[in-house]
Amino acid sequence: MTENKTIDPAVASLLELSKTKGISTAFDRAEAMKPCPIGAKGACCKNCAMGPCRLVKEGDRGICGATKETVAARNFARMVAAGAAAHSDHGRDMALTLLAAAEGEAPDYKIRDVNKLLEVAELLEVPTKGRETMEIARDVAEAALDQFGQQKGEIIYLKRAPKKRQEVWRRAGVAPRGIDREVVEIMHRTHVGNDQWYESILMSALRTALSDGWGGSMLSTDITDILFGSPVPLTAKVNMGMLSEDEVNIVVHGHEPVLSEMILAAVNDPEMIEYAKSKGAKGINLTGICCTANETLMRQGVPTIGNFLSQELAMVTGAIELMIVDIQCIMQALAPLADKFHTKLITTSPHAYIEGAEHVDFDESRALEIAKEIVKMGIDNFPNRKETHIPKEINHLVAGFSHEYINYALGGFYRGSFRPLNDAVIQGRLRGVAGVVGCNNARTRHDYSHEYITRKLIENDVLVVMTGCGAIAAAKYGLLSPEAAKYAGPGLREICETVGIPPVLHVGSCVDNARILTILSQMATEGGLGEDIADLPAVGFAPEWMSEKAISIATYFVGSGLYTIMGSKSPVANSPTVERFISEGWEERIGGKLEFIADPEEAVRKALEHIDKKRAALGLAEYDPTRFGQSGDWLMRQFIEAMEAGKPVNVYSAKSVLCEGNPR
Ligand code: XCC
Numbered sequence: 001m002t003e004n005k006t007i008d009p010a011v012a013s014l015l016e017l018s019k020t021k022g023i024s025t026a027f028d029r030a031e032a033m034k035p036c037p038i039g040a041k042g043a044c045c046k047n048c049a050m051g052p053c054r055l056v057k058e059g060d061r062g063i064c065g066a067t068k069e070t071v072a073a074r075n076f077a078r079m080v081a082a083g084a085a086a087h088s089d090h091g092r093d094m095a096l097t098l099l100a101a102a103e104g105e106a107p108d109y110k111i112r113d114v115n116k117l118l119e120v121a122e123l124l125e126v127p128t129k130g131r132e133t134m135e136i137a138r139d140v141a142e143a144a145l146d147q148f149g150q151q152k153g154e155i156i157y158l159k160r161a162p163k164k165r166q167e168v169w170r171r172a173g174v175a176p177r178g179i180d181r182e183v184v185e186i187m188h189r190t191h192v193g194n195d196q197w198y199e200s201i202l203m204s205a206l207r208t209a210l211s212d213g214w215g216g217s218m219l220s221t222d223i224t225d226i227l228f229g230s231p232v233p234l235t236a237k238v239n240m241g242m243l244s245e246d247e248v249n250i251v252v253h254g255h256e257p258v259l260s261e262m263i264l265a266a267v268n269d270p271e272m273i274e275y276a277k278s279k280g281a282k283g284i285n286l287t288g289i290c291c292t293a294n295e296t297l298m299r300q301g302v303p304t305i306g307n308f309l310s311q312e313l314a315m316v317t318g319a320i321e322l323m324i325v326d327i328q329c330i331m332q333a334l335a336p337l338a339d340k341f342h343t344k345l346i347t348t349s350p351h352a353y354i355e356g357a358e359h360v361d362f363d364e365s366r367a368l369e370i371a372k373e374i375v376k377m378g379i380d381n382f383p384n385r386k387e388t389h390i391p392k393e394i395n396h397l398v399a400g401f402s403h404e405y406i407n408y409a410l411g412g413f414y415r416g417s418f419r420p421l422n423d424a425v426i427q428g429r430l431r432g433v434a435g436v437v438g439c440n441n442a443r444t445r446h447d448y449s450h451e452y453i454t455r456k457l458i459e460n461d462v463l464v465v466m467t468g469c470g471a472i473a474a475a476k477y478g479l480l481s482p483e484a485a486k487y488a489g490p491g492l493r494e495i496c497e498t499v500g501i502p503p504v505l506h507v508g509s510c511v512d513n514a515r516i517l518t519i520l521s522q523m524a525t526e527g528g529l530g531e532d533i534a535d536l537p538a539v540g541f542a543p544e545w546m547s548e549k550a551i552s553i554a555t556y557f558v559g560s561g562l563y564t565i566m567g568s569k570s571p572v573a574n575s576p577t578v579e580r581f582i583s584e585g586w587e588e589r590i591g592g593k594l595e596f597i598a599d600p601e602e603a604v605r606k607a608l609e610h611i612d613k614k615r616a617a618l619g620l621a622e623y624d625p626t627r628f629g630q631s632g633d634w635l636m637r638q639f640i641e642a643m644e645a646g647k648p649v650n651v652y653s654a655k656s657v658l659c660e661g662n663p664r
């Protein structure tokens, strides 16, 4: 029964346990509450008090006369605005933290990546020559903050896109002016009695989404790298088995690394560890859920115990002393659930309170001190722990692939560039590249589509980059480890073995989808693969999306020229005209298109078709899976395995056997 709900054995076993304890989780609530069929397809408008109007029959209009096209487009645009707002407000908070650090008001925060600071300063046109680091940091923070309130012109990071892309944006009138302005404008545009043409509403939605991808999110990623270091590959572990039986379990959940980085420092404080021991624990074990976890995983290798749909089940283990949440993707259900266990739930952000949870106001000027107070609350709670049920599942992964690192990994220090990646695509060793991102959704089988789509793509020699809950999913099934090269097609496998990377690269949290834009932009400008992101044999996926942020991400992927496929249901299904517009209409005007395809098999088929079409348009050789794969470490590995197994190995005969081709 639970197998229909999740493919994660840890989550499945905890679901069984919940059942025996009479605990309801999102999985049960999704079953009990059927989705509203009118709202689900974008047929309901409640933008004014004459409604809500339900446009369900052909020709129906709202009281104000709004058509189903207008209503579907307005609902979609408002999702984009909410998603862009969430990412961008996160970005703003990062800029404010940088400013506070630079002005000496947040002494616990340092500039950990000075090179990145200088690089970002140059992009933001902040002078650097002969200036103190903190002076530059202050100006960078202020220049970033200006991007939010900018009223005219274009947001500055648009220049990071290929020239041709910038021209497309200008021609289509979707170059964002300022981050906040675009969000506000959608809210205005979709107010009753305002813009009532689906095309113009949806073009504005593109502009707003672009202000997220190339604005709020990109700034957020950059500033986070400046403050906490740009990620480099590191090994880590994932899934519920990383909860500890004999240490104080502290879990960070949400999105902002500002607090979790301090919690990490606090749990490593020898005084804190001693204190934990005084309470009978062996030590303190920090783990994470969702994107706060991705942030600390990418930079410090902090273990992740699960993604969005794992959050309640983590509590059901009975092993968590303290769950610290900040912003976004935190289920309100955690508060009543925590009451059933000894777990303490602490909210920390002025943006996100939960009734029934304890709130500790996080003040950056006393960051580490507050973090220690919070950690102490967890330690004090350890003696209250009762029976625990910690699943054993653990998987290994390599995370930490910033675009800077990909650049370096492929070309080395002297010739770091995207040239080798482009060459691999040109030769057909790689068929193309894909970004697989986004959430879990209680209405679809947990992790199933992430795993299926990712595995199929690498099998077909498509290099995959991942973020968010999708990346956590892939990690749980071993797809983020270098050993996963064995699931990859022959060309991709050779690259993985040569460079030493997994076939699926974890590039970070949800805001780090901006890294994917940078990677694509660099591929498009490197040469040989056209001149625009829209020319690349590339696709985007959000197979199990649920959040408004995911809609904004998908829309800025499309706005950047990508064919993007979202799973689960289409929120604009009530209007085939709108569905056509976000697909064919957007493709005509902007080069990218958005489709909702619930069946993962069909999604992969259409993605590969698209990749092949783009290859053909570039005049590249047709993808041929038999051309590559005759080299690689598997020969040596097989040889060593045979030796270890004590089988007689004759190098020459072994070689002749092995040369018949890859037995897989
Ligand atoms: Fe949230 Fe970022 Fe979605 Fe996961 S993937 S459920 S948004 S945590 Ni962004």
Ligand code: SF4
Residues within 6 Å of the ligand: 045, 046, 047, 048, 049, 050, 051, 052, 053, 061, 062, 063, 064, 065, 066, 071, 192, 193
């Ligand atoms: Fe109905 Fe129009 Fe009001 Fe929407 S804006 S609720 S369609 S009257």
